[in-house]
Structures are given as C-alpha cells and as structure tokens.
Amino acid sequence: xxxxxxxxxxxxxxxxxxxxxxxxxxxxxxxxxxxxxxxxxxxxxxxxxxxxxxxxxxxxxxxxxxxxxxxxxxxxxxxxxxxxxxxxxxxxxxxxxxxxxxxxxxxxxxxxxxxxxxxxxxxxxxxxxxxxxxxxxxxxxxxxxxxxxxxxxxxxxxxxxxxxxxxxxxxxxxxxxxxxxxxxxxxxxxxxxxxxxxxxxxxxxxxxxxxxxxxxxxxxxxxxxxxxxxxxxxxxxxxxxxxxxxxxxxxxxxxxxxxxxxxxxxxxxxxxxxxxxxxxxxxxxxxxxxxxxxxxxxxxxxxxxxxxxxxxxxxxxxxxxxxxxxxxxxxxxxxxxxxxxxxxxxxxxxxxxxxxxxxx
Amino acid sequence: xxxxxxxxxxxxxxxxxxxxxxxxxxxxxxxxxxxxxxxxxxxxxxxxxxxxxxxxxxxxxxxxxxxxxxxxxxxxxxxxxxxxxxxxxxxxxxxxxxxxxxxxxxxxxxxxxxxxxxxxxxxxxxxxxxxxxxxxxxxxxxxxxxxxxxxxxxxxxxxxxxxxxxxxxxxxxxxxxxxxxxxxxxxxxxxxxxxxxxxxxxxxxxxxxxxxxxxxxxxxxxxxxxxxxxxxxxxxxxxxxxxxxxxxxxxxxxxxxxxxxxxxxxxxxxxxxxxxxxxxxxxxxxxxxxxxxxxxxxx
Numbered sequence: 001x002x003x004x005x006x007x008x009x010x011x012x013x014x015x016x017x018x019x020x021x022x023x024x025x026x027x028x029x030x031x032x033x034x035x036x037x038x039x040x041x042x043x044x045x046x047x048x049x050x051x052x053x054x055x056x057x058x059x060x061x062x063x064x065x066x067x068x069x070x071x072x073x074x075x076x077x078x079x080x081x082x083x084x085x086x087x088x089x090x091x092x093x094x095x096x097x098x099x100x101x102x103x104x105x106x107x108x109x110x111x112x113x114x115x116x117x118x119x120x121x122x123x124x125x126x127x128x129x130x131x132x133x134x135x136x137x138x139x140x141x142x143x144x145x146x147x148x149x150x151x152x153x154x155x156x157x158x159x160x161x162x163x164x165x166x167x168x169x170x171x172x173x174x175x176x177x178x179x180x181x182x183x184x185x186x187x188x189x190x191x192x193x194x195x196x197x198x199x200x201x202x203x204x205x206x207x208x209x210x211x212x213x214x215x216x217x218x219x220x221x222x223x224x225x226x227x228x229x230x231x232x233x234x235x236x237x238x239x240x241x242x243x244x245x246x247x248x249x250x251x252x253x254x255x256x257x258x259x260x261x262x263x264x265x266x267x268x269x270x271x272x273x274x275x276x277x278x279x280x281x282x283x284x285x286x287x288x289x290x291x292x293x294x295x296x297x298x299x300x301x302x303x304x305x306x307x308x309x310x311x312x313x314x315x316x317x318x319x320x321x322x323x324x325x326x327x328x329x330x331x332x333x334x335x336x337x338x339x340x341x342x343x344x345x346x347x348x349x350x351x352x353x354x355x356x357x358x359x360x
Numbered sequence: 361x362x363x364x365x366x367x368x369x370x371x372x373x374x375x376x377x378x379x380x381x382x383x384x385x386x387x388x389x390x391x392x393x394x395x396x397x398x399x400x401x402x403x404x405x406x407x408x409x410x411x412x413x414x415x416x417x418x419x420x421x422x423x424x425x426x427x428x429x430x431x432x433x434x435x436x437x438x439x440x441x442x443x444x445x446x447x448x449x450x451x452x453x454x455x456x457x458x459x460x461x462x463x464x465x466x467x468x469x470x471x472x473x474x475x476x477x478x479x480x481x482x483x484x485x486x487x488x489x490x491x492x493x494x495x496x497x498x499x500x501x502x503x504x505x506x507x508x509x510x511x512x513x514x515x516x517x518x519x520x521x522x523x524x525x526x527x528x529x530x531x532x533x534x535x536x537x538x539x540x541x542x543x544x545x546x547x548x549x550x551x552x553x554x555x556x557x558x559x560x561x562x563x564x565x566x567x568x569x570x571x572x573x574x575x576x577x578x579x580x581x582x583x584x585x586x587x588x589x590x591x592x593x594x595x596x597x598x599x600x601x602x603x604x605x606x607x608x609x610x611x612x613x614x615x616x617x618x619x620x621x622x623x624x625x626x627x628x629x630x631x632x633x634x635x636x637x638x639x640x641x642x643x644x645x646x647x648x649x650x651x652x653x654x655x656x657x658x659x
Binding site for chain 1: 625
C-alpha cells in the first residue's frame, strides 16, 4: 500500500490544522439518538464526524476498497464474518473497553457465530425482520381477520394481489427475504446449498409482481405517509415509521408483527477497520456506546433492542415491555440466525434475486 | 518556435484526456481482466512490483477475458443493455418533443425577455440533481401532489400508480435533462437569419412549410447536439431509475451497481462498464462523422 504514507501524512496535516482529535463513525441511517453525538463530544473533547449508510453492500464496498477513513463502522453479523476473512478489521483492545461488562450474554453467544470469541466486534443493536402494516388500509382490503402475524400474509399470492392495491414494499436484500421464504416452505432458512435456496424462487416469483418496490430504506417514509400499506422490513425501521406518523398526526396507524413461523434475528456489530486513522478514539466511542445509560437512550429513541444487559433498567416501558421489540421467550425460541453464503452461492443467489425482481 | 507553441497547445487537452480518461479506463480494463477474491481490494492478481520482472509476468499471465464471456453467457446483461437503449432513445425523443417548442418560443420572444427566459431554464441547476429527482417521489406517489390534485378535480376516483413504474423514469429523465436539449437548440435558432423565413414566405411558403423547410433544417445541428447530450447520460443513468423506477425497470446502471455492491464482484462490474463504454463510443463516432460532414458541406 504505497498510499499509506501519504494518507498518514494527510491525516497528520488535517489533525494538525484542526488542532483537535477526530473520530469518524459510519452507522446506519436513523439508528441513533442524535443528542448522544453531542454528549460524546462534550465528555471526551473528540470531534465526532458521523456519517450514515442504508445498505451493508455499500459499507462493504467502501471497506474492501481500503482507506475508507472511518474509525468505527457497524456492519451486520453475516457481512462482518466475510469482512473479517478479508482482513478488514483490527482486533478490539478490550482493556480500552471497561464498559464491556455490560454485554448481554444471550446476544454475545449468538454473535460469536459470526465473530468467534467476539474478538473483532461488539453488538450495537439487534432486531428481527418482519411485517409492518398500515392497520386501517390492510383492514380495508383484507378484512378484520387478515393473517398479519403469518408469513402467508406476504408470501401467499392471493393476499398479495389484494394488498398490491394499497402498496407493498420488500427489503432489497436477498439475505433477508430468501431465508424467510425458505422458512415459509418449512425448509432450513440457513440452507447453504444452492438447490435448497432455489426452492424459494417459485414462492417469491409468485408474489414479486405485487411488490411495488424492493428497497431497504424508502419504506420508512412510504409507510409513515400512508403511501403503502405493507412493508417486509426491519423491526426498528417500522417503529420509526410508526413514531413519524404519530408526530405528523396524519392518522396513519402502523404496527409491527413478528411472523409466527419464525423470523430472522440479526446483529449489527461495532468494529474498527484495520486502517482506522484513530483507533484510540474509536475505542472511546465504542466504550461510550456500551455505557448502560447511552445504550438505553439509543434504544429508547430508535426502538431496536440492544446487546446491553445493564441498559435494560433504563429502557422505557414501551420498548422493554413490547414483545415485538424485546420478544418474549416463546417468540425468542422461534427466531433463527443465518450465516453468509460462499462467494459462488452468493453470486447465484444475487442472480436469482435479479430474476425474481425483474423476470430476466 | 511556432512548432513548440503548437505542441504546448496540444499538450494541454491531451494530458487532460490521458489523466482523466485513458488512465482510469486502463485501470478499469485491468480490473475487468482479473478474478474475484476475498481481500482488500477484492480482486486478484495484484501488480507486485517488488517481485521485479517475475511479478510483472505473473501479473499479465493471470489476466484473462473470462468475465467478458460470462457477460455473453447470461441473458441478463444484454437484456439490460437493450432495455437501457430503449429507455434512453424514447426519453431522448420525448425530451426533444418538449424541448424544441420551448427553445423555439425562447428564440421568438422579444429581446428583453430572453435573459429572463434563459435564467428560468438554468435556474433548476442551482438545486442538487438528487434533491430535484427526490422531489418527484413526493409529486408522483400514491398520496402525492399529483394524485391529490387529480382526485380533487374529480378526474379520477382512485389514485394512479405512477411512482415505481417506467412512466416515472421517463418523466424523471425528461425533467432532469430538458435544459441540455433546450440550450443547444436555442443557440441554433437564435443565430437563425429571420430574413430567410421572410424570403420563404414571400416565395409562397405557408408559415408551417417555412418552418418545415427552413427553420427545422437550419436548427438541425442544435437538435443533434441536444439529442446526444440527453441520450448519452440517459443510457448509463442510475439515480433516476433507482429512485423513481420500480422492480421491473431494468437498466444497465442498476445492473452495474448490483454487480459492484451486491456481488462485490469488481471484475465483472468493470467488464460491464467497459462494454457500456464501447456501446457509447459508436454514437459518439457517428456524431463526430456528422460534424465533419457538416463542416465539409459548409466549407
């Protein structure tokens, strides 16, 4: 890497000119209580430059290009696993993370599937992938007893044909939708061989014509404005849509449901790129987010559960008490996790995904 | 001395082309000949100059055209190229239909109005392209301004689905690229000698045939320049189809994005880009041939 010297020089110059320490954090959009950003700067005196993305793919491409300039990034577990293999991250120095004692063992156990021993990452938030609905509109097209808590709601073409009148969005992420379709068929959602994965195709091809758009962030606004009535998306995003609709006072009532057949459980992990300009400040930021009060503030704001056991006593009742956010034991036993596909299978799946979406 | 000055003059544009076109193209071409790998950056082989001559021969020995034969083997790619061509052609034609009357009206307007009209065409450029396209989501969505207005007038009784359809993509491209069509046509029409039209009318032409036989042919260079300025960026367009288009709008820009971001396959993505460039070079050469012919005809 011949640019390393130049980058280091540039960083020195910038740091020298600014006269203050900086930390660059790259997180998902709509994923933090922004008052925490000011609090971090106040407590540490480090200038925080906060930037957001809306897809794992975008983050991964920046990381693989190298010299991304970020100190802390927050990929999802499945992506993190592959990125660790590519040598993107540095090991965390746990001695700089005293707040790590707050970790929730239930979460740490599961994330060690992606990051053995949790050497490279700590959990930021986790969540489920499920169904968000506009209560009134769904009632209008499907009647009182619409099966909103079942995968059949979004995978049965008869339901979807009616729902398409009021608009349906799906996540544009094969890693989320295909496991759900496999679960609906009674197959293993974590299947690794392409033949099993391909069984999801007829299910998805049958409903794709009724999906107005596959997109991984626009559904928040579309749900909140009442432009669509169903989104197959991430739990917290749907709760954000719910609170935006409440703020707007437009009479749109939104609910989130975890499908009774089971739902994908995913983990967003804080990690430090190997070429981070300021790993020291990165550790400080991670430690700051591991603080019980701060983690609770973030969850209270974004309605995602976090991996911080100690924060639970500071959570609002509408967060910790809502089984759609912090699932009860029965729901929890139904949640599943998936691992990344190997590059060859991944290419075939992406191709399959394009075929499902565009018919070509 | 004269030779030296000429060399210096030529050197400036050529070094621009070498640094900002040729070198990036060679890098993309090189990546398109490599293979996918889980590493930083995600392809192999890397040029290892420290290994000396052996490193260089190793590097060239590992390059191949596999990615290009892969593109040919899958219907997705040529369908996406064809679909992009179709969308670009139709939207260029629509932009011409909308843009020509506007340019004509501007050229006919009184002299003191022209700077204001020109300003109105250029003004939208002062807002970010992305924001202007995003605003169309608010206009075209089911609960958007267009549907609310139409419902209010009573023309329709259920909202029209325009957003996330090919129509929305056409609207976006026509809107986004309209100034590129208007400006060259206006420039051609403004230079037009009004006495030629008078002469045509004196010689018995109707207003329409004077337009058809005199104005239109003389504004042809403007029309051609405008069409190319719209067609070329529309062909590789990514922002408009991804924001306004739906599931079934297949365009090569989006396919390229997926190769790059979803498959993390930089080599195949680069191959798609190289082919796209080759496709674009054909109309550019035609354009230049046309220019030369014009110059010869005039000279």
